[in-house]
Amino acid sequence: MNKIIAVCMLALFTGLLVFGQEGNAQNGEKLFKANCAACHALDKKLTGPALKGIVTTLSAEGADKEWVHKWIMNNEALRKSGDKRANKIFEEYNRTAMDVFEGRLSDKDIDDILAYTENPPAPEEPKEQQAVTATQDDSSNSIYIFVSFASIGIILLFTLYKVNQLVQLKTKGIVLNELQATRIKSLSQFYNKYKGFSYFLITLLLALSLYGVWAWLMGIGVDKGYEPEQPIYFSHRIHAGENKIDCQLCHSGAKYGKVSEIPSLSVCMNCHRNISEYTGKYIEPGKSKEFYTSEIKKIYQHIGWDEDKQAYTGKQIPVKWERIHNMPDFVYFNHSQHVVAGEKTIIADYNKKHPNQPIDVVCKACHGAIDTMNVVKMANDFTMGWCLDCHRTTEVDMNNGYNAAYFNKLHEKLKKEYGEDKSKITVDAIGGLECGKCHY
Template sequence: MNKILAVIMLVLFTGVSVFGQDLSGDSKKGETLFKANCTACHALDKKLVGPALKGIYTTLSSEGVSKEWIMKWIMNNEALRKSGDKRANDIYKEYSEAAMDVFEGRLSDQDIEDILTYVNNPPEPKVEEAQVEVSVKQNTDTDSSKLLLVSFVIIGIILIITLFKINTLVKLSTKGTELSSLESHKIKNLSEFYRKYQGFSYFIISILLIISLYGVWAWLMGIGVDKGYEPDQPIYFSHKIHAGENKIDCQVCHSGAKYGKVSEIPSLSVCMNCHRNISEYNGKYIEPGKSKEFYTGEIKKIYKHIGWDEENQKYTGKQTPVKWTRIHNMPDFVYFNHSQHVVVGEKTIIAGYNKKNPNQQIDVVCKACHGPVDTMNVVRMSNDFTMGWCIDCHRTTEVDMTNGYNAAYFDKLHEKLKLEYGQDKSTITVDAIGGIECGKCHY
């Protein structure tokens, strides 16, 4: 627990007078200290591990709490409890014997004064710039839509007038004896056209047959290729917020990517490592069409599925699985090991990708296959993931020869390639070590 818990608890259980004691701390410094030391267990307006702290000093004054006792509790609540202080031990039992951190040597008396000043009367939150930007963007989009609609209406009217005029001209041109002459030369059905223009008909049929065969072939080659697929999920999860705005490393959630074949979908327990204390969204970034309330609502879905009682800060034991929609699904006859690429090939995959894509540089190996995930609000399949796509990568990606194992293991192969291709052949690509052999991926 945090120093703030100390403050609140002593407020509720203390009986020493503080009337006439004014807070003279720096609220701005107090906010910084509060966020650094207290937010793991406390919020201003709601109960977490400890009680809500907004207006705590006012409440503390009405209950009669001495500032000296507060300092002792925050500095070293453990020592205060061991001294036999009844109030300190009552607070400890009240909050399920959840011991607060000892801040002696970490916080000064002035630090505590600053924190109390901030939590007692925190400044009203400013309207986020991101929200203003979203509002402006939405208004701009609305104006653009109206302009586009008006343009289509005008074009439609022009087309109708043009068609009317053409129809009038056609009627005028077919009046009189010329109509009978035209009718006598008119081809009335497809078979008559085929007999009259047999050679041309063969040509057309051949072209149509080739196009049809190509269409069937293209359709067959597209089976299982779902590039651009981005399904809606039962819980809205923005990678842009987590990986982009908050810079959370991919492997914090997808730990299996480094140590195993499958990167795995993180369990809700992983989500709760952070969202046990982050129950509301207060970030600056808001996706167009969304709101802070929307993101907060999605956090509540996590609580519902995992059975988290937010009010009492404990698990109920009632859980329901989340039916995620899978995006990347490797066929059963294909072997792919994430750790082999994330650990062994990390350096050269990143280098090879950046060389081939000078205008789209990456800093994380995951992006080579999954695209710029840190910019995606909804995750989508960014590449084809076909056999040809994999083989092309193996033919251009170098083996990391700075790795001690690879340098020793492929030493003879390296010399052989130099003899075969000349001394300038100083690199070994994955295909040279069996990266395109059938048995490497199909077993």
């Protein structure tokens, strides 16, 4: 029995240890996905060679880790320096230029990436939801849980050990010598004296760990501030802000239905066929014109556009944008209801509540000032409470054709009952709080 308990505790410990740990390879995986996965896979050739075990492979060919670092930092400079290997691989890949990562990655980042390519973790079942909802705060909570469980575990193990010792003495029929007898006596005195305290301690630790679990559960699905890196450094600030491009030029789905959609690369090409270099005045601290230009070239690599010949090659690699906003499957949210039918009243209600930061575009009521963000960040909780709050305070626009036709009778009735100015209809009055409206 004791052994079983001990084994269980051990398993719990190791589980928690693994859970709480974040190694280099893990960070490397993130960096790899954000920076390299557009052109490299681990085990097959894409635009560039397969990278699994690349350090081992290259060192067998006489190129050490330092060479790999130099290559990744700035392959262009390495090639220009006359390095034979660098020029050979460049020719082998039809002179396709790899990105320059100087200023974007540190040496430590590269070490992390290489740790990942040397020892990639075994592929898991994809856990999309978790990957999306994992936020930084999780780690502090898991430390809570870990420390509390660990302390309880240590106390339990110690007690088990002591009890076990006693039982063994008893079963072997060994008569306690004086020293042992006094020890046991003092132990039981000690126990009696501090019983209250130890109960208190265990209760406190249990409460702490329960709090940790609770806080962690509450955090699931609340991703305010979630701001992943994207495979192409696409800046909303530069497009929607500096160049004042209309949100719906790219997110054209918003007015027709449920999803806003991420634009396809052919939408990008409408402009970037001609805009192949960045010449704008705005440059984010830490970035450069060359950097922006290299990001524009990524569009060409992905869609298969040969700039020299000004023609499509037919070779396409889809861009894997990281999804940021993602409601659970059981929620029905429809953009057009908000962007078309609700547009006027949502803007009016928002501006009444935020007189200092009025908005002109309805999207900003929910997504925040996207046109100032270089990297999209979730601006709100996107929880049920958040939806309901707005439905309780925002009026329904009785002047739009749809509502006028459907709710005219209700409006007339309310007008009669409450008088003209008290007849304001907020979204909750037309069913905006009904479970079935938002849940399948």
